[in-house]
Amino acid sequence: MAIPFFPVNIKFTVRRSQPELVAPAKPTPREVKQLSDIDDNDAQRFQLPLVHFYPHKPSMTGKDPAQVIKRALAQTLVFYYPFAGRLREGLGRKLMVDCNAEGVIFIEADADVSLHQFGEPLQPPFPFFEELLYSVPGSEGIINCPLLLIQVTRLKCGGFIFAARINHTMSDGFGIVQFLKALAEIAQSACEPSIPPVWCRELLNARDPPRISFTHNDEYDEVPDDETRSHVMVHHSFFFGPNELMAIHKMFPHHHHGPQNSTFEVLTAFIWRCRTIALQLEPDREVRLMCSNNVRGKSNSPLVPPGYYGNAFVFPAVVTTAGKLSRNSLGYALELVKKSKAMATVEYIRSVADLMVIRGRPNLVSTRSWVVSDVRRAGFRDIDFGWGKARYAGPAMAGSGDFLGTSFFIPQENAEGEEGIVVPICLPLKSMMLFIKQLENMLISKL
Structure with missing residues (x-):
């Protein structure tokens, strides 16, 4: 169990309605549709939590966001x-969707708290x-479970929180945003999505x-897990303005005769090296x-x-040793990041x-x-149900299922309105403290 490192001093009560299943508003095809061989590998078989925080909008006074979104969802x-x-699940662990129109889970709720009490800026955890x-008990699985769960929580300030949990085998970040944008468009009285959905999963089959x-080998080979699990894991986010x-x-070194280093490349290399040093691994x-x-x-x-x-x-994975990554310059980490991208x-x-078909859909090496995962251009912040853009929009925490070593690059503004990147990270408590110290030591001389 991972806990917040710097929890916000806030307590509130949530009153929830009974969860209900929302089915399509009209009859839909009764068929079985296979997922692609990229969709159904073990690395995607988890539920991804998302959250959007929306402030009060005076022109929407009297409109219930839960009911607006629920009607649009159907x-x-x-x-x-x-x-x-x-x-x-079929032969060879092949996943397919039984399109039976059973519906997705929808919950509406009220919380005795205002948006500003969640802190500024809003960021995980x-x-x-x-x-x-x-x-909802019984809904957490991958097979034979609802593929989507949505909760809309009204706040006492007039704003609301839209939270969702989606079965990742169905969609990636761009696909999820496409669905949510369609939901938002219909919530604002559109008759149909502006981008028609396309299935065509066979295009990414073996x-x-x-x-x-x-x-x-670097991505999918089995590697002995020799790490101790007795330490407390903590969540914290870092804002880079x-x-x-x-x-x-x-x-980082400047490449005068080549392409400039991208923000993604340098930030990834910087965090990876600091993170590795903080873990204090054998060289x-x-x-x-x-x-x-x-x-x-x-x-x-x-x-x-x-x-x-x-x-x-x-x-694509790149591999080095903890000693090489820690002792070498940041330029060494940068070249590995570029290699992964390339x-x-x-092919x-x-x-x-x-590989997924031949080797039984293995998981990534953890x-x-x-x-x-860089979600800055996915478009989470553009999802507008009629109340404007969210103050925060995107993944709700670090991690992907049981694997806590996933971080997201999420676009966000700080309290001064400056655009930056929020990066949620989960580490053992001792490593988190060392990681923060490492970041401060490296940044203080450059600011």
Whole structure:
């Protein structure tokens, strides 16, 4: 169990309605639809929690956000009817959706707290999040469970919190945002989504016959888990504003005869090195970095069409030792980050799909791994149900299921209105304290 490192001093009571199933507003096709071989690997078989905080909007006074969103949800599921179904597992652990229109879980609630009491700026971990996204008993699984759970919590200030938990095998960040934008459009009286949903999961299936053209050892080989689990894990988020990002850029070598270092590259390299030092591993221990690489637009002939809402990303891994990463300059970490990004070619993507079929859909290596997913361009903040843009929008915490070593790069403004990046991180308590000290020591001389 991971706990907040700096919990907000806030207590509140939530009164929830009975959870109910919301089905499509009209009859939908009764069919079975297979997921892709990128969708259904073990790394995606978890429930992803999301949260959006919306302030009071005077022009919407008298309108109930829970009822507005609930009505829109039933209409949106007419177009996205697979979400109203249930996953089944076939031969070779192949996942498929039984489109039976059973519905998704919807909860409406009231909390005796105002938005400003959650802190400024809003960022994970959020206090008493389990009250804002109630886990209905029996709904937490992957197979034969609802694929989506939504809770809308009204606040005493007139704002509200939209929280959702989605089965990640169905969609990646871009696919989730596409669905939520459709929901928001229909909540604002649209008759249909502006982007029609596209299934076409066969586009990311294995070839026939499958042929693995990369080793993929660094991502999917079994690595003995020799770490102790007795330590307390804690959640905390770190905000990197314009000044911090400029300071981090200055720490890296300039490539005068090549492309400039991107913000993603330098921030990832900086955090990975600081994180590794804070873990105090033996110098010969292998450490892994996996950067989530979206396959949309990877070639002149895109692998998936507009409107595709399945998983369309891969995790090329780079490996070094804790000693090498800690002793070498930040430039060493930077080159490894660039290598991970460069590996995600079309052929690599095809090879991953083939590997999933040949090797039984294995999970990613989690031992001493850090996974980074950049959701800054996914569009979570653009989801407007009629109350304007959210003060915070996106993943609710670090981690992906039971694996706590995943971090997200989330766009956010600080209290001064400066645009920056929030990065939620989960570490053992002692390592978190060392990590904060490492960040401060490296940044203080550059600010």
